[in-house]
Amino acid sequence: MAWQLCMYINGEWLKTDQQFSVTNPATGDVIERVPDGDHSHAKLAIDAASAAYKSWSSATAYARAEVLQKAYSLMIARKQVLAELLTSEQGKPLKAALNEVQYAADFLRWFAEEAKRVYGETIPSARADQRFIVRYQPIGVVAAVTPWNYPISMVTRKVAPALAAGCTIVLKPAEATPLCAIAVFDILHEAGLPAGVANLVTTLDPAPVGKEFCTNPKVKKLTFTGSTAVGKKLSQDAAPQLKRVSLELGGHAPFIVFDDADPIRAAKGASLVKFLNTGQACISPNRIFVQRGILDSFIQTFTERVAKMKAGNGLEPEVSIGPLVNHAAVEKVSRQVEDALKKGAILHSGGEPLSGGQYSAGHFYAPTVLSNVSEDMLIYREETFGPVAAIISFDSYDQVIKMANDTHYGLAAYVYTENLSRAMHAFEALDFGIIGINDINPTSAAAPFGGMSESGLGREGAREGLAEYLETKLGGFSI
Structure with missing residues (x-):
């Protein structure tokens, strides 16, 4: 050095x-x-x-x-x-x-x-x-x-x-x-x-x-x-x-996917930003809301992409999921996932710490996908700061805006829709300082960053x- x-x-x-x-x-x-x-x-x-x-x-x-x-x-x-x-x-x-x-x-x-x-x-x-x-x-x-x-x-x-x-x-x-x-x-x-x-x-x-x-x-x-x-x-x-x-x-960012959006494109975007820095980003989506009409196709594409993610030392080629910061972070993620599964969440991928072999001395958790997540689960309320995607279904615009705003946090939010009017209404209605509309990277040195x-x-x-x-x-x- x-x-x-x-x-x-x-x-x-x-x-x-x-x-x-x-x-x-x-x-x-x-x-x-x-x-x-x-x-x-x-x-x-x-x-x-x-x-x-x-x-x-x-x-x-x-x-x-x-x-x-x-x-x-x-x-x-x-x-x-x-x-x-x-x-x-x-x-x-x-x-x-x-x-x-x-x-x-x-x-x-x-x-x-x-x-x-x-x-x-x-x-x-x-x-x-x-x-x-x-x-x-x-x-x-x-x-x-x-x-x-x-x-x-x-x-x-x-x-x-x-x-x-x-x-x-x-x-x-x-x-x-x-x-x-x-x-x-x-x-x-x-x-x-x-x-x-x-x-x-x-x-x-x-x-x-x-x-x-x-x-x-x-x-x-x-x-x-x-x-x-x-x-x-x-x-x-x-x-x-x-x-x-x-x-x-x-942050406790909502990621909202309306049924007029392309579920494949939305799933690709959500997987990229959710697992950015192994989920250890304050703008990382913590609650992924998907309208019921495209829920199955979204989950399928999302899970397929997550299953291909390789965890390991970030200096190794093809690794896309690095370690968590310490053992306490692994324990927090584990606690949230276990709580969700006990309360009825469905596990599609991951769901456990990675240990043994190359993972034995590090702090790794498998990239995880959960659906059927509900309001009574810890992951619905707490910031995860880890590689776990919590998917929640919704039926109407008013319902999802209310659910998205149901948090003490207000940093980032994401909306996928092809309806310009709906996009503008959501931008104005969501109580968050940074909102990406069909955009998973609404940040720049030239743009103001901060929350409510x-x-x-x-x-x-x-x-x-x-x-x-x-x-x-x-x-x-x-x-």
């Missing part, structure tokens, strides 16, 4: 006496050992970011954009190496890892361009002697916490807009995937980012670092991607100082993602 296995604080790579191991979830092998930081390292990083803020925030947008553009070019040049690291550390198949690195780089390029488009405005006044000017300025020091399921793209999705806006940042990656974050910060360092502007703290115990992020008055904004429970806790801890908070939390209700606050990506790091200042001038 070419980069330093260190934390990155104030432009320097920092080692510690305490370290923790990073393991491959497919094999159980220890990949590397990295520094185990604590609240004191978080405070040191925040101090560095605070000291660097004045000069970075006053740098021209063109200067900030140049650093981000260099980082983009470096990331593209290292795409294969980064993808192989990602697969080894997180588990997703290499093809998916390559796609993630490209997605991560896209955020660097997009916000390099958007940095130069923070325009401000003038507002007419009712008074002849008065002028209003609105200016958008960086919010200050940002603390960021990123997840393990997309350990490169979620870093750039937070770091890139923060830097483009003129903020400085301290980032804590997930304890399961610190190596990917270290590799990204190595790129930022090589791109010429000034000391203290971006800082990285790795730790096995996130609680003390998270508390420092929430309580340190030098931190003006907290951005977090992860579980709803942790997001609520961080929001509560940040509330006494009225910090700006952005939260991208859990308990799926979070704020948006990432697009102009909205940059606005999350800006304060609005009004000047009233009497002339």
Whole structure:
């Protein structure tokens, strides 16, 4: 590995006496050992970011954009190496890892361009002697916490807009995937980012670092991607100082297939997005609603496609299903499937953990298809975050919209229909922040990403993602 296995604080790579191991979830092998930081390292990083803020925030947008553009070019040049690291550390198949690195780089390029488009405005006044000017300025020091399921793209999705806006940042990656974050910060360092502007703290115990992020008055904004429970806790801890908070939390996405849709095309789309990253994606469909008239043909095509999916080490050719993040994740999936089967669900494929042979040291669950899923089952209510598809039949438009909205979450939803009027009505009626209409990939660096209700606050990506790091200042001038 070419980069330093260190934390990155104030432009320097920092080692510690305490370290923790990073393991491959497919094999159980220890990949590397990295520094185990604590609240004191978080405070040191925040101090560095605070000291660097004045000069970075006053740098021209063109200067900030140049650093981000260099980082983009470096990331593209290292795409294969980064993808192989990602697969080894997180588990997703290499093809998916390559796609993630490209997605991560896209955020660097997009916000390099958007940095130069923070325009401000003038507002007419009712008074002849008065002028209003609105200016958008960086919010200050940002603390960021990123997840393990997309350990490169979620870093750039937070770091890139923060830097483009003129903020400085301290980032804590997930304890399961610190190596990917270290590799990204190595790129930022090589791109010429000034000391203290971006800082990285790795730790096995996130609680003390998270508390420092929430309580340190030098931190003006907290951005977090992860579980709803942790997001609520961080929001509560940040509330006494009225910090700006952005939260991208859990999902419970409905995938609705109306009977005027092509069931084969819909089944192909559903299988691709359901088992993306082994189901470990917040936008992964958790409830697949299929209108009764095409239910059998949908299940047949869907099951045939799932049965062909090969589980294993993501570095091996033809593998499309990687490991789950840990044993607890396997147990959660098993519990949901067992509960569903006891309550009358029908098993079409999979239904058990994979063990023995190549699976003996990893965390694998067979890609699973269930139908006849009902409201009293755990899988109907809980986010699965694993390779299990729960298929539910419905009869009418009003019925399925009500069922789809029957959740505390509101991140993503999907609709398959050939009826334009129905598509528009569903788009407006579904209480979710991202809706794919005959589209399983409604995301881009140029598009706003975020949810409603308990799926979070704020948006990432697009102009909205940059606005999350800006304060609005009004000047009233009497002339």
